[in-house]
Amino acid sequence: MIKCQICNNPDCIRVAEEVLDSIYELYTACGNCGPEPEWNTTAPLTTIIDIHDLSSTFLLCSSCGRRPLNAVMAHALSIMIRHGERDEKSGLIRTGTPLIYRGFPIMYPPRLGPDSLVLIVDNTGSQTAQDIVEQVPEIKGVILRIGDQAKSVGILDSNSRPHEYSLLAGCDMRCDLAQSAFGELVIYKNQSKIHIEFDNDHKMQVLGSLDIKGMLGGRIVVDGMCGPGTLGLMSMLFGAGKVIFNDAWRPAIENLLLNLEVNSAILGVDVEPVLTITDLSLIGDKPVQVAVVKRNGRIAAEVYFGDLRYLPDYIDGCDVCLIDTFPAIDPSEFANIWAKKYSSSRIITV
Numbered sequence: 001m002i003k004c005q006i007c008n009n010p011d012c013i014r015v016a017e018e019v020l021d022s023i024y025e026l027y028t029a030c031g032n033c034g035p036e037p038e039w040n041t042t043a044p045l046t047t048i049i050d051i052h053d054l055s056s057t058f059l060l061c062s063s064c065g066r067r068p069l070n071a072v073m074a075h076a077l078s079i080m081i082r083h084g085e086r087d088e089k090s091g092l093i094r095t096g097t098p099l100i101y102r103g104f105p106i107m108y109p110p111r112l113g114p115d116s117l118v119l120i121v122d123n124t125g126s127q128t129a130q131d132i133v134e135q136v137p138e139i140k141g142v143i144l145r146i147g148d149q150a151k152s153v154g155i156l157d158s159n160s161r162p163h164e165y166s167l168l169a170g171c172d173m174r175c176d177l178a179q180s181a182f183g184e185l186v187i188y189k190n191q192s193k194i195h196i197e198f199d200n201d202h203k204m205q206v207l208g209s210l211d212i213k214g215m216l217g218g219r220i221v222v223d224g225m226c227g228p229g230t231l232g233l234m235s236m237l238f239g240a241g242k243v244i245f246n247d248a249w250r251p252a253i254e255n256l257l258l259n260l261e262v263n264s265a266i267l268g269v270d271v272e273p274v275l276t277i278t279d280l281s282l283i284g285d286k287p288v289q290v291a292v293v294k295r296n297g298r299i300a301a302e303v304y305f306g307d308l309r310y311l312p313d314y315i316d317g318c319d320v321c322l323i324d325t326f327p328a329i330d331p332s333e334f335a336n337i338w339a340k341k342y343s344s345s346r347i348i349t350v
């Protein structure tokens with residue numbers, strides 16, 4: 001059992017095999033579920049339903065104990081309207097952005113059970129968020145968006161200030177499925193501190209084309225701005241000889257270490273901590289090694305916490321360096337530094 005550092009709930013974090021076992025049926029309607037409430041999400045909610053008698057039994061399926069997404073969002077919006085943080089004319093679309101707790105691309109409106117949604121909101125106070133988490137069973141956490149929607153959460157390097165959203169209530173831990181030809185992994189993230197990704201397809205395509213060129217199997221792969229670890233962990237599944245993870249944002253490394261543990265059976269690895277990361281500052285500068293990952297006694301991965309620009313001096317070799325910066329950032333500075341030290345290595349910006 002892996003304990004969630006945010007909520008301490010033993011059910012919050014499950015190992016990857018357990019998640020993968022149940023995920024594809026998690027959100028489908030049961031035989032007794034009512035019809036989908038296909039409401040106009042821009043029309044005032046008050047013109048569609050009476051928001052005064054909304055409770056956790058509203059549109060609840062008595063067989064499977066789940067509700068349609070629209071019912072859950074309507075319940076949350078009714079609480080926001082009651083607190084005066086949304087006006088009476090608000091449509092469902094004004095509630096916020098729902099992120100499914102165990103996320104994968106689903107092509108149908110989901111049916112949600114308890115603790116299955118993290119809600120990202122604008123203009124909402126702590127008390128309202130608290131009421132939403134207490135009264136809407138499906139919502140496990142409410143995160144306040146800070147700044148422009150286009151501005152990514154996290155940091156670029158040790159000179160930049162971190163950009164974080166704020167966890168108003170509940171727990172912001174959730175996971176996404178990463179799927180490739182070599183298998184599936186589960187990637188957890190504290191969503192108030194980690195960049196929101198809606199699909200991993202692009203990353204998997206980059207890895208797929210590297211693999212075809214023989215640049216992953218048996219190679220030393222650096223995941224230079226690893227975040228919670230999607231690229232590097234998947235590279236391990238693709239058969240990389242060694243993966244070197246690095247990030248300068250401590251919450252990202254904390255999530256990566258969790259993801260190594262969650263996926264350890266699938267990857268066939270053991271994680272050995274080198275030092276306690278919570279003792280370190282929030283933003284890394286000169287890289288320090290925080291963990292070594294072994295497979296059958298041999299080193300399969302190393303985890304560093306620090307600025308990517310210094311990392312070349314701390315490692316022994318590199319065949320491929322993957323650099324996944326935020327969309328608005330030009331990665332050429334990093335690419336140039338790496339090209340100087342490891343001239344034969346390939347720098348791939350993702």
Ligand SMILES: [Zn+2]
Pocket residue numbers: 004005006007008009012013171172173
């Ligand atoms: Zn939790």
Ligand SMILES: [Zn+2]
Pocket residue numbers: 029030031032033034061062063064065066
């Ligand atoms: Zn049902």
